[in-house]
Amino acid sequence: MIAVINYGAGNTASVANALEELKADFKIVKTEDQICRADKIILPGVGHAAAAMKNLHILNLFNLLRILKRPLLGICLGMQLLCENSSEGDVACLGVLPGGTNEFDSKKNTVPHMGWTKINILQNSDLFDGIANNESFYFAHSFYVPLNKFTIADAQHGVKFSAAVVKNNFYGVQFHPEKSGTAGLQILNNFIEKC
């Protein structure tokens, strides 16, 4: 069973719709107990990092998510929350990935970074099975995770940033696979079937 965490900071309906299309066995959950019983976990997320972290604390999920041994996929803000901290609201995050997030420079770029952008795959991963390099995915964000040693795909918007990361059982994508057509569905399916 896939647990999709509903912590009031994510478009869980969209993720749920995509998982339904894939005929995946999933539940929308918000308790420690439900997450512990899941084979895999999806952490969606849109909105503000500080508000999202506050909600994770209220649900008492902070420690659990940090020490999880099962595969977890963070989407968009869900991926950014894997960092040590976020400059969006200057908040401590889960600390799975080193470093923090940065904000795109609105003097140089269109911000938010919104729309379909090609990703450049740097390292093979089960997550990218059947995905062509330079495939376009849908992004909608103003903060980004800089390149680090766990970056497996990057994208360019004024600066190069992490489009996807993997560290042990923790996966993250900055784009929205649930909103990225068939290529996005493929990524979700890869996470469910192969990761």
Next chain:
Amino acid sequence: MPSKRIIPCLDVKDGRVVKGTNFINLREAGSAVELARRYYKEGADELVFLDITATLEKRKALLQLVEEVAKVIRIPFTVGGGISDTEDIDLLLKAGADKVSLNTAIVNNPYLISDSAKAFGSQAIVAAIDVKTTGIKTEVFIKGGRENTGIDAFEWCLKTVELGAGELLITSMDKDGTKDGYDLEFLRKVKSSVSVPIIASGGAGTLRHFLDAFQTSNVDACLAASLFHFKEMKISDLKNYLKENNVDVRI
């Protein structure tokens, strides 16, 4: 850098898609869900739904429509029309919309922009601005284009961005339904003054009009309705044309 986006717009009345000229003379164009599915398959980058009924009892019908649309398409979509507070926004986003577009409500209460941007993130908040030139002034119109606010349109664009709008959907009422081309000058002026993405709306009639909006005004997305609904233009033909003319589009 993201590709330039092509966005079909569906004006919805009672679950059916309608389209008028200069905001009147409505013509029916089919079921909203079916049309959404068709555009998704044809390669639209995003969709916009504007509920033009938007009376209190129709709100539930709109939420149901959003839920149905979210089930069949795997691309982002924006919903607008009659949204008045953060509670409305919350319900629409939870039903599966990615963004909401706010028009009359933010003129009445500009702080709805900052409140909702804080609650849902700027990327979910689109300021929809209906613009019309009266004499020498370009002003903001609300209530589906029926009421002139007297507010300077350019100043209002800047103000909505300052308050936290993540995107501007600028509709030229002078051009809407005319198939005479987008309002290139106004769009360029706004684009060069704000950092958020701009969606051009109103006036598309030919392939060239889209190219002009991207190249001359440097907008991030072009929206059109009747051209696509009545199959006068295919999204794939449009995108191929743009690509041949060196515009980065997602094929």
